[in-house]
Amino acid sequence: MILSDKTISRMLDDGSLTIRPVTKEQIQPASVDIRLGNTFSVVDDSPSGIITLDSAIKYKSITADTYLLLPGQFVLATTMEYFELPDDLTAFVEGRSSLGRMGLFIQNAGWVDPGFKGEITLELFNANRCAIELKSGRRVGQLVFAKMDDNALNPYNGKYQGQTGATGSRVFMDADIK
Numbered sequence: 001m002i003l004s005d006k007t008i009s010r011m012l013d014d015g016s017l018t019i020r021p022v023t024k025e026q027i028q029p030a031s032v033d034i035r036l037g038n039t040f041s042v043v044d045d046s047p048s049g050i051i052t053l054d055s056a057i058k059y060k061s062i063t064a065d066t067y068l069l070l071p072g073q074f075v076l077a078t079t080m081e082y083f084e085l086p087d088d089l090t091a092f093v094e095g096r097s098s099l100g101r102m103g104l105f106i107q108n109a110g111w112v113d114p115g116f117k118g119e120i121t122l123e124l125f126n127a128n129r130c131a132i133e134l135k136s137g138r139r140v141g142q143l144v145f146a147k148m149d150d151n152a153l154n155p156y157n158g159k160y161q162g163q164t165g166a167t168g169s170r171v172f173m174d175a176d177i178k
Contacts, residue, residue: 003089003145005029011086017145018084031094031142037078037119038136040067041166052172059168067134069104069126076166079120080137087114087151091143093122099140103128106141114148115155118163 003011005027011017012027019032026033043051044058051057059076069075085091090113095106105125112120122140126132159170 001147002030003147008032008145016086017089019081022081026139028142031144033139034093034120034141034143035080036122036134036136036138036140037080037165038065039063039078039165040134041076041168042074043168053174055172057169057172059166061166065136069124069132069134071126071129071131074123074125076168077122077124077134077140078164078166079122082117082119082164083112083143084117085112085114085156087155088148089145090114090148091145093120093141093143095141096139102132103130104132112143113156113158114152115157117161119165121160121163121167 008017008027009024012019012022022032026035039061041059041061044060046058067075067077083091090111093107093110093112095104099106103126105127107123107125120143124134159173160167
């Protein structure tokens with residue numbers, strides 16, 4: 001079941017869902033608007049020009065209120081908001097259609113697990129032939145919350161728990177790599 005604005009507001013008020021900072025204007029009929037934070041990370045060039053899945057990837061990170069995303073460029077960004085989801089709630093991350101129509105693709109894994117705590121890292125790609133100016137604080141997407149039929153047996157407590165800022169891939173920490 002997708003949560004309504006009424007249920008989201010109630011959960012924020014009773015503390016069973018945490019989103020901070022959040023304004024009443026961000027709460028939509030069936031979602032919460034998410035805003036762009038001020039940290040951005042790009043993959044640091046490796047000497048070999050190859051990224052592997054079994055070793056840490058180096059990133060260059062900056063803090064800025066404005067970021068110019070060049071044509072064909074990929075950057076990690078973060079939400080302005082910090083989230084804490086209860087063990088019976090999950091969320092879908094959706095980019096804004098208005099930005100997609102400009103050629104700005106906004107993604108994360110598309111999914112926020114029950115029990116997650118932290119800022120959400122967004123993957124941004126400019127598919128346009130022109131640069132796109134990104135500004136901290138601008139609405140870039142929305143979270144759609146879905147109530148689960150029961151609490152998760154194993155709520156999220158993975159390698160991105162508690163993340164803040166534009167957090168790079170930690171795929172090298174996966175158990176199946178060894």
